[in-house]
Amino acid sequence: MIFTAARRAAANLTEPEFRSTFWKSIGLTVLFLIGLWFALRYLFEWLFWPWLVMMAPDLPGWADAWASWFGIFAGVAAGIGLAAGLALLIAPITAIIAGMFLDDVAEIVETRDYPQDRPGTAVPLVRAAVLSLKFFGIVILGNLLALMLLLVPGVNLIAFFAVNGYLLGREFFEFAAMRFRSEEDAKALRRRHSGTVLMAGLVIAAFLAIPVVNLATPLFAAALMIHLHKAVSVREQM
Structure with missing residues (x-):
């Protein structure tokens, strides 16, 4: 069930109907990361430039030369910081981008793959925004916990996959289920199939761990859980 849903979700990403949404999602994710790079650069400059001014010799022309070199250094440092923190950041970014798409x-998935079924109903905009922000906060806290365990051998990777597998699986499944059910019924369905949802979440976490490919995580995760919800709903009726 899980691997069938994952295979179908991966196939969906290559379909013509997905192209517009795919490029919009990728574009927003890249723009978010670029904005974050600039924010990290200016934060780095704000934190360290005053100390450099205090410690540098009082020589004519030193400031312009140092400012030029320091700007380059700050940009590189911000890039390294962003690359190092990408594993932490990509999941929260996925949470926000997914809420939009x-x-x-x-x-697209329901129309193409399940034309005979009743179409789902979009979650009201305000409620969807609240859920996305809540999800964003939870994923940030969960990944901060995982980050603290990075230095523990044998635990770091397990922590990353366990935290993101659980959180991403739970939230994406509930988002997909809420198109057909109340929020309470969606949560109850997820609890009844918690093992299946967790395993699907681990597939999303594995996708998330692949550099560059992980930019498409919001679309892959959403499509995967739509397929999984359909399969679980059929099982519930048997």
């Missing part, structure tokens, strides 16, 4: 993805 989940219904678009769902409509």
